[in-house]
Amino acid sequence: MDTRDLRTFVTIAKHGNFTKAxxxxxxxxxTITGQIRTLEAELGTRLFERIGRRTFLTSTAQKLMGYAQTILSLSNEMISLAELNNMPQGALRVASSESLLSTRLPSLLAEYHRLYPSVELILKYGNCESYLQDLRENEIDVCLLLDQQIVDPDFVPVIAVSEPIGLFGAPHHRLAExxxxxxxxxxxxxxxxxEVDCCYRRLLELSMSKEGIRPKSILEIDSVEITRQLVAGNLGITVLPRVTVKNFLEKKELIELDWQGPPFNLKTQLLYHKGKWISPALKAFLELSANYFT
Structure with a gap:
């Protein structure tokens, strides 16, 4: 039984007239005449009778009217529910490195939350390898990471933009001159x-290892904020994404050293697993991110 036929039946009954319906x-x-004939054939009964210029429900049709209205009401509720399910809602699990979480992501997440307040954002940060494993195990929905270009058939890249990396020190550090x-x-x-699995640390140490260079010492700090403060206090130099020290450079609390060693070819990348179902919440995040980074 087609709900369109039922809707036609109810509309004719409302107007008492086929033309108005x-x-x-x-x-x-x-068309509506054919719909009513189809419905009458399915139900095995006459639904309307014409007396003069008016159309009336038969006694059987009057009994069926309540059922037709209930079916149409339920149909409308189903359509509304389907439309609701196409709206971004539920939870979205996003993983990112600390450097990106504190610089690139805040404005993006704020805009996403403004547009889709019904989505619960769950944020996680760690290292690149853990992100990729989490994607494979469906522990997260999407990750924003900083590393060399990830080429893996398991992952779909949404964005891959070069991220400037530099060597930084205090203005009065000896290398500044x-x-x-x-x-x-x-x-x-x-x-x-x-930490040792940090991508830009890894590249710097690789460059030093190839030339047999060992630094005086290494202070391992797992916080970008603490690293910036220590470097500004002239306790040593560091390698970081330029975006993480932008304010320090503008205030002249740090300077970028003229690094002539091997380049840090790193990219900010947004990835999700190829087998991941693209929920409305994830789809909206991917689209917003693609626009944000272009």
């Missing part, structure tokens, strides 16, 4: 670096 529904009169800085200049320096 056809006008309201936007059908040709022949040295001009161009090479790997060998780091031999007697104290380096303030992130």
């Amino acid at each position: 056809a006008t309201e529904l936007g059908y040709a009169q022949s 040295c001009g161009k800085i090479s790997v060998s200049d780091l031999r007697d320096e104290t380096l303030i670096l992130g």
Whole structure:
């Protein structure tokens, strides 16, 4: 039984006239006549009788009217529920590195929350390898990471934009006056670096290892904020994404050293697993992120 036929039945009953019903529904009169004939055949009974210029419900049709209205009401509720399910809602699990979570993500997340307040944002930060494993195990929905270009058939890249990385020190650090800085200049320096799995630390140490250079010491700090403060206090130099020290550079609390060593070819990347169902909440986040980073 087609709900369109039932809707036509109820509309004709409301107007007591086939022509007016056809006008309201936007059908040709022949169409609604065919719909009523189909419905009468399915129900095995006559639904309308015409007396003069008026159309009346038969006694059987009067009994069926309540059922028809209930079915149409339930149909409308189902449609409304389907439309609601297409609206971003529920939880969205986003993983990111601390450096991006404190710089790139706040304005993006604020705009997303403004547009889709019904979505519960769950944020997680860790390291690149843990993100990728979490994606594989469906522990997170999407991750924003900073690393060398990820090429893996399991993951779908939404964005991949170059992230400027630099070597930074206090304005009165001895290397500030040295001009161009090479790997060998780091031999007697104290380096303030992130954890061992940090991508830019990894690249810096690889460059030093290739040339047999060992720094004076390494202070391992797992906080970008603490790293910035220690470097500004001239306890050592560091390598960080430029965006994380923007305010410190503007205030001249830090300077960027003229690094001439191997480049840090790193990209900010947004990934999700190829098998992930793209929920409305995730779809909205991916689209907003793509616009944000372009």
